[in-house]
Amino acid sequence: MAKEDELYQAALAKGGASADEVSKFGAGGxxxxxxxxxxxxxxxxxxxxxxxxxxxxxxxxAWVNKSVDDLGHKYEQMVPEYQIKEEVMRSVICMFDSGYTLPQGREVINYYFPLQYGYDGLIEMAKKGKDRVAGRADGDGIAGMDRLYFYEAARLVLEGIQAWHLNYAKEAKRLAAAETDPVQKREYEEMAETMTWIAHKQPRTFREALQMIYMIHIGVVNEDAISGMSPGRVGQVLWPWFEQDIEAGRTNEDEVTELLECHRIKMTCIDCFASMGVVGGVLSGNTFNNLSMGGLQRNGQSAANRLEMLILEAGIKCPTPQPTLSVLYDEKLPEEFLLKCIECDKTGTGYPAWMNNRGAMEFMMKQYGAEGMNLEESRAVAIGGCLETSPGSWKELTLNGKQYWIPGGSGTPTSVGVHFIANPKVLELVLFNGFDLRTNKQVVPPHNKKLETYEEMWEVYKHYYEIIVDCLATTNNIQHDIWRKQNMALFNSLLKPDCLDKGQHIGNMGYRYNATFNVESCGQITMVNALAAMKKLVYDDKKYTLDQMRDAIKNNFGFKNAAEIGSFSLAAQEKRDENDAYDEIHSDCLKAPKYGNDDEYADSILREYEEWFCDMCHGAESLFGKPMYSCQISVSTHGAQGAATLATPDGRLSGTTYADGSMSAYPGTDRNGPFALFESATCWDHSQSQNSQMNLKVHPNAVKGVEGAKKLLDLTRAYMRRGGYHIQYNIVDSKVLVEAQANPDEYRDLMVRVAGFTQYWVEIGKPIQDEVISRTEYEGV
Amino acid sequence: MKNNVNHSDCQNFIPIDVAKGYCNMLKANVVIDSPVCPKFAQVAKCKVCSKFGCPDEKGIGQCGGFKDEYWAYGEMKAVNCEMYQTK
Known part of the structure; x- marks a missing residue:
């Protein structure tokens, strides 16, 4: 688009475009x-x-003044606190709007209905639904009449999905007709047969079932701008076909593994078309299609199965970013399965990540109890997106007369609502009276307090945070309200319980669980370390005045800005000149207590923050009238939001990347080994939050051989048993990453774990590359 | 070699990305903008449909194949269009 074009200029004028300016894509791949x-x-x-x-x-x-963006923007400006929201976006305290960008995703898809009934059966259900509700409100004077329109829309969409499948069948037949190689010809013919059959009926074989769920997935992600549409517990969903095909000799494990490898390739091809700030600053080009394994069955027994072992095997043989893998760790999972997960981790792919199944179930019961979640249903939980714990349900599937209970997603999207608040930047506002020195704007009203005590500073911090959450919640509620009225999902809706039963789509709360909107934070540990330094140096020891600390921050402790030198880790920064005026204060800030060392001084600050934050989030209400909750992941926002943040009192310098995740230590500051880090991380109850995020870098030599594998499993268990929610590993030599940064063309296939996802190294922006390189590398576990 | 066509105009071309695809005749990857070969076979696109008319300098014209006329662009694939008719 021409730079002078009115659309381009209008986009630049919005505060939300500011995240684009501080986001960076990888330059390769x-x-x-x-x-x-x-x-x-x-x-x-x-x-x-x-x-x-x-x-x-x-x-x-053609969409000007008609799109969700334009209509949402028109009405969000009517919110009295809109101007604060605009400055919050401009200062990149919030990473991006919720309803404008990726209104769906970070959820678990549900494949059950097509797998059970086939599309012909679903079309019949839609037709019967129409007959049942046409012209009848049935006691619901607001949305009762909408049911007819939903069923009719569902029928039309389903017929479109059928036609789409049949187009592939037609193309496969055309290719078969032109093919001279008999093996290739037969393959095209089989594709045509498969697509023709699953366009109408329940799949008969594992191959047909896998093809069907892939097509459903592509159908859903093409219906809307989506990241993190996660396949869920695929090994348990497809178990009926796998079990019966193996028993009947229709397939074997080698063939199944090959098909699963093909599935990996196809899922890796999924991309997400959104703004620079979203795709670069948040997603790092990834789309977070997370496949969950393990956990429990409906009856409380281990849900791990042989097919999940093959999914892991495919992940080892065919390492690709998608689908990333997560294991729902439970004490009931068999040792053989857990060691297979470790074997996969050790290949350096960064998957599977480890999630605490019991913690997830507890969170399900707390957040969705009011909507009917019970213990049995909480066992259907899975991960949507990076590590967004998402509600599911069980449905009974019948295949050749045999019954199975399979899990599937049953909730609206998560990681919608309030997107990524830069915690260290909020502290910056507190120190500078609500003013952002980078944009030269007053973001929140001045507090005009002297901040004479730590407690007073902390009270202002909480007050500012609540102002920010409130303005983002109200404006984003309006964006989502426009979306649900103008552009609601139909295919995704009809797939999820209980839309087809109720005759209502997502916008009318047709889903079983609707309390999924949340408040996301970023830079939490950088904030904890900064508060600890303030407490120690300004308030307890009184070595520096508040003004001296402000002066040091404004002058970046005498260093250049990270963007000036093009490097974003603390270790690579350069002094501005020979002026050593800030050396002592900088040294003291770096030596102040840090999170991750089992040090109560810093950990008590984390605990106080968590207890306030998790509770505060419940005060925000989504457009569905449900309380929001805490979501603690950084994805890639710690790069972009770090770029927009001045130096912080912990000694971090201006423009450098924050600590990743929410439980990872700031690079190089966890000096007492992993178990001390775990003690710090679990000083609060993780089940109060949808998630928490711990990323650990381990040198390959530390986990070498069978003994090394057992040590890594023991380490993981130790964290899970303490109540940690999530841990994942980069098992890589940092020297390799440095070499790959210098010679990207030689490392096209190198993958790393960032913060909730695996991505090709060359497609990650430099701020995140620098952060991953600088992470503490454990040489022994 | 034909003028004003590229590999994406050929029935034997299976797209991979914005720059390249797979030639089902050569059984090899080809760059879209590289010269086409003598086995080129025109794929259905609006620009070669008899129902497509009045294209402007950017290739955007009108489709007259359906009850209501609407704009279309010449490079759009028409392999699944019920009203497609080769010029």
Whole structure:
């Protein structure tokens, strides 16, 4: 689009565009970093053919004043606190809008209905639904009449899905007709047969079932802008076909593993078209299709099965970013399965991540109890997106007369509501009376307090945070309200319980669980360390005045800004000149107590924060009239939001990346080993939150051989038993990462774990690369 | 070699990304903008449909194949269009 175009200029004028300015894409891999020939680069990431640009622009202009963006923006400005929200976005205290960007996702899909009834059966259900409700409100004077429209829309969508499958069958037949190689010809014919059958009926074989769930997945993610549409517990969903095919000799484990490898390739091809700030600053080009394994069955027994062992095997043989894998760790899971997970971790792929199943179930009961969640249903939990604990339910599937209970997602999207608040930046506002020195704007009203005690500073911090959450919750509620009225999901709706039963889509709360909106934080440990330094140096020891600390922060402790030198880790920063005026205060800030060392001084600050934060989030209400809750993941926002933050009192310098996740130590500050880190991390109750996030870097030598594998499992168990919610490992030599940063072309297939997802190294922006390199590397566990 | 066409205009071309695809005839990857070969076979696109007319300089014209006329662009694939008719 031409830079002078009115659409382009209007986009720049919005506060939400500020995140784009501080976000960076990786410069390698599959990213289209610049325009070449007839390929036009969009935002350094996507490519479009030059001949298709005019049509794209014509379409975009046709939606002016009609799109969810424009209508949402029109009405969100009517919120009295809108101006604060605008400055919050401009200062990148919040990473991005919720309803404008990725209104769905970070949830678990549900494949049950097509797998059980086939599309012909679902169309019949929709037709019967229409007959049942047409013209009848049935006591619901607001949404009762909407049911007819939902069932009719469901029928139309289902017939469209069938036609789409049959188009593939037609193409496969065309290719078969032209093919001379008999093996290839037969393969095309089998594809045509599969697509024709699953366009109408329940799948008969494992291969057909796998094909069907992949097609459902693509159908859903093409219906809307989505990241984190997670497949859920695929090994348990497809178990009926696997079990019966193996028993009947229709397939074998080698063939199943190969199909699962193909599935990995196809899932890795999924991309998400959104703004620079979202795709670069948050997703790092990833789309978070998280496949969950393990956990419990409906009856409370271990749910791990042989097919999940093959899913792990496929992840080892065919390492790709998607689907990333998560294991729902439970004491009931068999040792053989857990060691297979460790074997996969040891390959350096960064998956599976480890989630605490019991903690997740507790959170389910607390958050969704009011909507009917019980113990049995809480066992259907799975991970949506990076590590967003998502509600599920059990449905009874019948295959060849045999019954199975399979889990599937049953909740609205998570990680919608209030997106990524930069905790250290809120502290910056407190220290500078609500003013952002980077944008030169008053973000929140001045508090005009002297901040004479730590307690007074902490009270202002909480007050500012609540103002920010409130303005983001109200404005984003409006965005989502426009979305649910103008652009509600239909295919995703009809897949999830209980839309087809109720005759209501997602917007009318057709889903079983609707209390999924949340408040996301970022930079939590950087904030804890900063508060600890303030408490120690300014309030307890009184070595420095508040003004001296402010002066040091404004002058970045005498260093250059990270963007000036193009490096974003603390270790690589450069002094501005020979002026050593800030050396002593900087040294003291770095030596102040730090989280991650089993030090009560810092840990008590974390505990006080968590107890307030998890409770405070419940005070925010979603557009569905449900309380929000705490979500503690950083994804890639710790890079972009760090870039927008001045130096912090813990000694971190301006523009450098925050500590990742929410429970990871700041790089190099966890000096007492992993068990001390675990003690610090579990000083609060993780089940109060949807999640928490701990990322650990381990040198490969530390987990070598069978003994090393057992040590890594013991380490994981130790964290889970203390109540830690999530841990994942980068098992890699930091020297390799440094070498890969210098010579990206030689490391096209190197993958690393960032903060909840695995991604190709070359497709990650430099701020995050620098952060991963600088993470503490454990040489022994 | 034909003029004004590229590999994405060929029935034998299976797209991979914005720059390249797989030639089902050569059984190899090809760059979209590289010269096409003598086995080129035109795929259905609006620009070669008899119902498509009045394209402007950017290739955007009108589709007259359906009851209500609407805009279309010449490069759009029409392999699944019920009203497609080769010029």
């Amino acid at each position: 599959g990213n289209v970093t610049k325009s070449v020939g007839n390929v036009v680069s969009i935002a350094g990431k996507f490519g479009i053919r030059a001949e298709e640009v005019p049509a794209l622009l014509k379409l975009a202009k």
